Amino acid sequence: MGDDDQIDSAPRAHDLPLAASGSARSATPGPVGAAARPDTAPVTAPLWPFRILALLGASVQGRDQFTSDNWQLWAAMAAATVYTIFIIVRPIAHRDDLRVRFRVVLEQALITALVMLTGGWLSPLALCLIPSAMVAGFSAGTIFAAQLASSTVVVVSVQHLTETDPSVGARDVVLWAALIGTVVFTSGLSQRASADAARQREAANVRVSRLAEANSLLFALQRVAQSMPASLDLDEVVDSTFKRVSSLVQADTVALYLLNETDRRLELFRNIGSVAPPMVQMAALPAAIRPAIESPRTVRSAHLPPGGGLSLEAASAVYSGLRARGSLLGLLAIECDRPDALTQQHSEIVHGLAEAFGIAIDNARLFRQIRAASANEERARIARDLHDHIGSSLAFLGFEVDRAQELAARGSPVGPVLGELRDHLTGVINEIRETLHDLRTDVTDERDLAAVLGDHLARVRSRGTLDARCQVETEFRPPRPVEREIWQIALEAITNVERHARASYALVEYSTSRGHVFLRITDDGVGLNSTSPPTDRYGMVGMRERAARIDATLRVEPAAGGGTIVTLELQTDEAAP
Incomplete structure (x- = not known):
């Protein structure tokens, strides 16, 4: 920054470190923040062992059929082998979406075509339909896998029944339909259990993420609370903050001005060091201070022109407007008689304290208003009690004294009147005691x-x-x-x-x-x-x-x-x- 540095107040709410200006959101402790990042990588079905076993089983089962003139079986076996290698390298994700379903349908169509070209249910490649049914169930669930498997069973069965003896063909159809149906059902149940586990894992990740956010917020609130004066008394708030500023910043003048809304002027509330003007009109503020008043910024001026600060001797300064609830409350001014005496670190210190100081001042002023309103209400209640009861009794005593004076002036006996007066006075004293007791209760x-x-x-x-x-x-x-x-x-x-x-x-x-x-x-x-x-x-x-x-x-x-x-x-x- 240059000679006139401005710090935006947005980071204040997180109370950034004094010598750094990184993002406050990085304040989340490492382990919690790491746990809050869920694993978003797609989960793949571990079906490659079943594919390899199905391919080996087809090779063993069809060893007698691999003759020189059975080129269809050789081509189908080669295609199945190439596809198995491809699907092991690029497996189908264990995830239900259109792209995955499209790949599952293509695989089922390819394997079904190879089976039909090589003998239907008698083809050794029929074993490859089992891992295909498994991947359909794992990826899209029981219903989709059952629909796809049913289509395959119907197509292959129609061809198989037309090319073989009906009784033998029917037995093969039932056997393979039951086998593939069992695979579809079990893989669908596994997919459902896996989906439930994924939802639970996601919910756990969300809870951990929320805990991490709460941890970050509590950490930020703790940092702010440490910089806020705990008292609700305005004088104590100002005294404690001035002591903290003086211990962190070596300055010749530390002044607090509070805004008078009626006259639109800043009035000096507390000053330490060089003499500062008792009040400053908002329209007559020095140019170096105006940015801190007009927007939530902390302003550092390394070289003030003569008369450019609040005190006449000021040569460098840091100014920060004090705000709460979106309104300007006052100005915290820190000035030195030497140029370049206040560094960027000093500016960050004041910047970190300014918002907490403004909130503390606002709280103290609100508390003072509430306390004054409560005191006024209590005084009014006491006044009503004294007027309604004690006041009327004292007025009656005054009338009795006047009557005794008139009797004495006429030479009449005043003893009975004085006795009554004494009884009434005793009653008034008791009433005062009872009233005071009620006020204390x-x-x-x-x-x-x-x-x-x-x-x-x-x-x-x-x-x-x-x-x-x-x-x-x-x-x-x-x-x-x-x-x-x-x-x-x-x-x-x-x-x-x-x-x-x-x-x-x-x-x-x-x-x-x-x-x-x-x-x-x-x-x-x-x-x-x-x-x-x-x-x-x-x-x-x-x-x-x-x-x-x-x-x-x-x-x-x-x-x-x-x-x-x-x-x-x-x-x-x-x-x-």
């Missing part, structure tokens, strides 16, 4: 939903305002995220019963069986129609959102005899271990 790997429900309902009963009972029948445990959402829905429903329904009794039914999860909370309170709550009252919106997140069905309906029934149903194929 959750399902864990050690405590499933049934155990958490039992403990919580025991605390509800201990407060003396609601007789809350639980019926549990579980065959399996749902996945933890699903179980946590079900717990939060149940907690919200129980809290609504305790605070708003004015109920004396509540029943929580929870069961799991064959992938089905069922939860029902029933109370004997005033019911929904009596209270007529607004849409977002009593946490209904939050309960429905949680149910939607786990693809569950949530129904809130009045009970027949008064009160409310909250029902949650969920179908799941997963079970927690």
Whole structure:
């Protein structure tokens, strides 16, 4: 490469060696890759011993017929010998296709003609029909070989019966037909067994080939995983990658810029070494950096012009755009104050790290967004709990304090009011404790939903305002995220019963069986129609959102005899271990 080298990013997914740029597909280990190559050479029927024996048998059987005036037998024997030598050198493949069938038919026609020219079933060359029938069965199967042999038997038999005594001729026909039929049947069975074995061998080769591909993929994934930071914290991802880059590349400046999509500019996120500009507009990027931004390439510049890099002192540099999911995330810039300080090997090092670094940054940013959304949701839930319960209690205490002040101003006794105020304050403190306990309570790997429900309902009963009972029948445990959402829905429903329904009794039914999860909370309170709550009252919106997140069905309906029934149903194929 020249002074400005560009490396296409396609090999990144396989994390090529630093000093080489061969195909990543050669990473398959040798033994597995070798086993994955099936033998495609055609298999030939080993029939040459039978052909030679048939030819020798014909010579022995017809020794008395080889006279000087029997030129037909001599010519037929010579033709059979030449053909036997030819077919031994160029055997018929043990394979069923048109070309093989054509050669089998030609052989059968040749041998049949030689037999008919030399006496029919009395010809010594009739023995050569046996290996011909064998090759037909081995190559094309029982049906084709039987059709071909039947044609031969019929043609030869017709001639034989017209030239010999009918009774003797019929006996010869039956004998040879039975012999050739037996050969056809046995060779056809052998062909079928051989075909089954070939299919099994091919299936085994396919499995081995797939194992080899999986081995190659796992090997590539292992190489990529070794170069990816394991943390999902953005700062830790950047710190670990910068340490690795610094240990592999001796540079004066290592800078990470992240793209601001709104303003279309690169903003400096981390910098080591020389001073780099805090932000760079995309339209004002130096010419040496643009190829790395515009396409997935790693760019090496051995000689930068003055001011051609990000830092003023940069004389050589390697730039790589960071991408994930097909989008540009930022820029990794490595610069040196000396020309030719960064070699092609350094460019390959950065090239190998860039894609993994981009994916790690994208994962960390997504995790940060998810964590922020979860934290916002939890803060909103805590705020609702404090507002609905603690806030109203504190407001009531404020009214009581104002009433005590008015009584004191009129000179009336304030002792009874202060006593009531003290009782209400104690109640608020207990409510805060219960609320904090509920916020801390959750399902864990050690405590499933049934155990958490039992403990919580025991605390509800201990407060003396609601007789809350639980019926549990579980065959399996749902996945933890699903179980946590079900717990939060149940907690919200129980809290609504305790605070708003004015109920004396509540029943929580929870069961799991064959992938089905069922939860029902029933109370004997005033019911929904009596209270007529607004849409977002009593946490209904939050309960429905949680149910939607786990693809569950949530129904809130009045009970027949008064009160409310909250029902949650969920179908799941997963079970927690």
